[in-house]
Amino acid sequence: MTTRPRTPSRRSLLRAMAALPVAALALGEAPGLLGTALAAAPAAGSATRYTIVPFLDSNDGTVNVYQSDDATDFRLVQSSAYTPPGNRIRDASVFKHTNGYYYLTYTTHTWQDASTTIGFARSSDRVNWTFLYDYTVPIANLSRAWAPEWFVDSDGSVNVIVSCSVTSDEWIFTPYLLKAANSALTAWTSPVALSGIGPNHIDTYIVKTGSTYHAFTKNETAKYIEYGTASNLAGPYTITRTGDWAGWGSYREGPSVIQLDNGGWRIFFDGYGDGNYYYSDSYDAFATWSAPKALPGISGTARHFTVIKETVTGGPALTKNATRSLRSANYTTRYWQEQSALLNLPVVTSSSTTAEKQASAFTVVAGLADANACSFRDAAGNYLRHYSFRGRFDVNDGTSTFARDATFIARTGPASGSVRFESYNYPGYYLRHYNYQLSVAQSDGTDLFRQDSAFVPVTAWA
Numbered sequence: 001m002t003t004r005p006r007t008p009s010r011r012s013l014l015r016a017m018a019a020l021p022v023a024a025l026a027l028g029e030a031p032g033l034l035g036t037a038l039a040a041a042p043a044a045g046s047a048t049r050y051t052i053v054p055f056l057d058s059n060d061g062t063v064n065v066y067q068s069d070d071a072t073d074f075r076l077v078q079s080s081a082y083t084p085p086g087n088r089i090r091d092a093s094v095f096k097h098t099n100g101y102y103y104l105t106y107t108t109h110t111w112q113d114a115s116t117t118i119g120f121a122r123s124s125d126r127v128n129w130t131f132l133y134d135y136t137v138p139i140a141n142l143s144r145a146w147a148p149e150w151f152v153d154s155d156g157s158v159n160v161i162v163s164c165s166v167t168s169d170e171w172i173f174t175p176y177l178l179k180a181a182n183s184a185l186t187a188w189t190s191p192v193a194l195s196g197i198g199p200n201h202i203d204t205y206i207v208k209t210g211s212t213y214h215a216f217t218k219n220e221t222a223k224y225i226e227y228g229t230a231s232n233l234a235g236p237y238t239i240t241r242t243g244d245w246a247g248w249g250s251y252r253e254g255p256s257v258i259q260l261d262n263g264g265w266r267i268f269f270d271g272y273g274d275g276n277y278y279y280s281d282s283y284d285a286f287a288t289w290s291a292p293k294a295l296p297g298i299s300g301t302a303r304h305f306t307v308i309k310e311t312v313t314g315g316p317a318l319t320k321n322a323t324r325s326l327r328s329a330n331y332t333t334r335y336w337q338e339q340s341a342l343l344n345l346p347v348v349t350s351s352s353t354t355a356e357k358q359a360s361a362f363t364v365v366a367g368l369a370d371a372n373a374c375s376f377r378d379a380a381g382n383y384l385r386h387y388s389f390r391g392r393f394d395v396n397d398g399t400s401t402f403a404r405d406a407t408f409i410a411r412t413g414p415a416s417g418s419v420r421f422e423s424y425n426y427p428g429y430y431l432r433h434y435n436y437q438l439s440v441a442q443s444d445g446t447d448l449f450r451q452d453s454a455f456v457p458v459t460a461w462a
Contacts, residue, residue, distance in 0.1 A: 039263040041372035041409045041424075047315030048261055050074070051126060053081070053092045053104060054302035057275075060088045060110060065126050066298065069315075069411050071258065071266055071307070072279070072428030073443045073450075074298050082121055082129035084108070089119065091147035091254075091304045094126075097158070102126050103185065105148040105160055108134055114170075118148040118162060120185070132186075137162060137178070139191055143170040147203065147254075148178075149306060153233060154208060158185060161194070163202045173202040173220070177234055195235030196228065205255045205306075206233070207265075213237070214286060216255040216267065223250040225269060227286065246289040248280060256306040260427050261409055262370070268295070268307060275300050281427065296445030316410045316419045318374055318457060323363045325461045328433060329418040329454035335360045336438065336455070338378055343391035343431075343438040348461060357461035364457070368396070368403035369424050375406050386423060391431060391438040413454030420453045431455075 042048050050068045062083040066074040082089065082104065090107040097103055101122045109115035120132040137145040148162040158180040163173040175194040181187035197204055197217055203225075204217035213230045215237050225248060228239035244250065251273030260266055265282045267289070276299040278292040295302075326336040328345055335348040337360040348360050358379060367373030368383070376384040382393040385406035396402055407424035408431065423429040429440040430453040443449055 039259055039261070041261045041367065041370045042311055042315050043372050044317045044320075045315055046311050046313060047412060049310045049312045050258065051077075051094060051308050051310070052302065052305040053094045053126075054298075054305035055088075055090050055092065057301055057303050060090045060303075063089055063092050063104075063106075064302070066302070067126075070409075070422055070428055070443070071260060071309075073296060073445050074302075078127045081127055082123075084119055084121070085131050087117075087119070087134075093147075093149045093306045094308055095150040095152060095158075096308065096310065097185070098156075099183070100124065103150065104129065105150060107146050107148070109144075111146075115144045115146065116142045118145050118160070135188065137164060137176070137191060139164055139166065139176070141166045141168065143167045144173070146173065147304065149205070151206065151233070159233070160188070161204065161206070162191075163204070164191070172199045174199045175201070175204045175217075192234055194233075194237065196230065196237035197235065197239070201226070203253045203255060205257055207257045208233075209285075214257075215239075216257060218253045218255070223252070223273075224248075225252050225255050246280070248278070248289070248292050252278070254304040258307045258309055262404075262424050262427060264427065266427070268305070270304055277302055293442075296443060298445075314412070316412050318364055318410045318419060320364055320366055320374065323361050323460040324457040325360050325459070326362070326455040327458050329413055329415040329456055330451040331433070334433075334436065335461070336362065338393055341382075341393050343384060343393070345433045345436040345438060352461070354462065361460035361462045367407035367409075367424065369400070369407035370409075373407045373409045373424055374421075375408070386426070386440040389429075389439045389441070391440070413456075414447070414450045415454055415456070418454040418456050420450070421455070 048069050050071045052066050053063045055063050062080045064079050065077040065081045067077050068074040087108040088110050092104050092106040094104050104121040106119045108117045108119045117134040117136050119134050121129045123129040143165045146163045148160045151159040160178040162176055164176050165173045176191040179189040200220045201217045202220055204215055207214045215228045217226050219226050226239050227241035228237040230237040252269050254270040256268045266279055268279050271278050276294040280289045280292045282289045328334045333347045334345045337346050362376045365375050368375045378393050383396050383406040404425035408421035411420040411422055413420045421431045423440045429442050431438050432441040432453040
């Protein structure tokens with residue numbers, strides 16, 4: 001395809017709901033927070049894992065844990081994974097520390113109540129959590145401390161950024177920075193306001209690239225997510241994009257930004273005005289963004305979350321430079337087959353003709369756009385690519401567009417030995433059979449889609 005797809009909190013109305021996080025990620029230099037592979041497909045035998053720990057629209061007394069390998073299709077790992085011993089848990093932020101533990105920090109009270117503490121918990125496996133302590137944020141005349149967010153900077157320092165208001169104006173929030181004073185995360189420096197963002201901005205999420213900090217922050221008056229930059233974490237920040245600059249619309253909050261395997265950037269945010277949770281993607285250093293799309297499966301259920309990314313063991317190991325046939329995981333007599341340059345899924349058996357068997361065999365090679373991903377070549381040397389979403393075989397024209405269209409990231413499938421092939425330049429879109437034809441289609445988060453997009457590499461028919 002020659003064009004990129006249009007892809008891509010519920011909190012409060014002004015003075016009516018709670019502030020979401022000031023969040024931050026130091027990308028590319030913070031393995032404790034983000035894992036090891038930030039902008040490349042996982043190597044064979046490894047997998048990308050995105051984790052979120054949201055509270056629920058129906059219950060702010062507990063959190064669920066979800067994970068995804070593509071930042072689109074999030075699946076439940078554990079319901080009610082953590083319930084604090086008292087108070088509430090909202091806006092939970094998670095990161096993995098250098099000691100191997102996962103840590104949560106979170107808002108401890110509902111939005112109606114004064115809330116001068118933030119909570120902490122930890123886990124060795126993301127499923128079983130232990131309460132650590134509630135910490136009183138030391139700000140004079142503090143009214144509310146909301147949405148604390150972990151931030152691991154490029155120097156390895158661990159920070160929490162939290163939105164705070166004072167009793168003289170309890171609904172006007174300012175982001176503050178706390179820095180861990182020890183590796184046990186039990187002592188914190190005095191709060192420092194982030195300069196330049198100013199009051200009445202909440203949910204500030206900061207992404208660091210190189211030496212620049214990029215802030216995505218909600219203007220609580222205009223209800224838009226704004227954008228600014230700084231050369232220091234504490235600021236001063238200069239806000240350069242306001243209004244509906246990205247096309248996300250208003251009544252949007254709780255932004256969280258992560259880098260995808262193909263190098264693009266994805267923002268997640270809570271569309272609290274309509275009850276959906278959205279994502280949107282950028283490929284030009286945050287200048288423009290795709291039209292927002294609702295996350296499948298968890299929109300309307302999950303509330304304010306941030307995302308961490310890790311590279312873990314256990315991904316599919318697809319042998320490169322080997323000829324394979326690809327069998328449907330849920331229609332086990334049907335195989336990939338090239339028919340008039342298009343990829344279809346007919347029945348192939350030992351009684352099939354030699355030509356049919358040859359048309360059902362493909363060489364798996366290193367991805368044209370990413371060597372950790374894969375591409376598929378037919379006997380004539382043509383490559384499988386998507387064009388108008390349809391799977392077809394064409395001569396490699398040497399362009400970067402062709403390379404991206406012909407590259408797929410292998411993800412673990414639902415059936416034993418099965419693999420799903422995610423489009424490299426359409427994140428969240430997979431080769432999927434429908435009416436026995438293969439196209440790249442957007443995941444809808446259903447088991448049927450996962451099964452229809454799963455294939456088992458087997459010994460080639462020819």
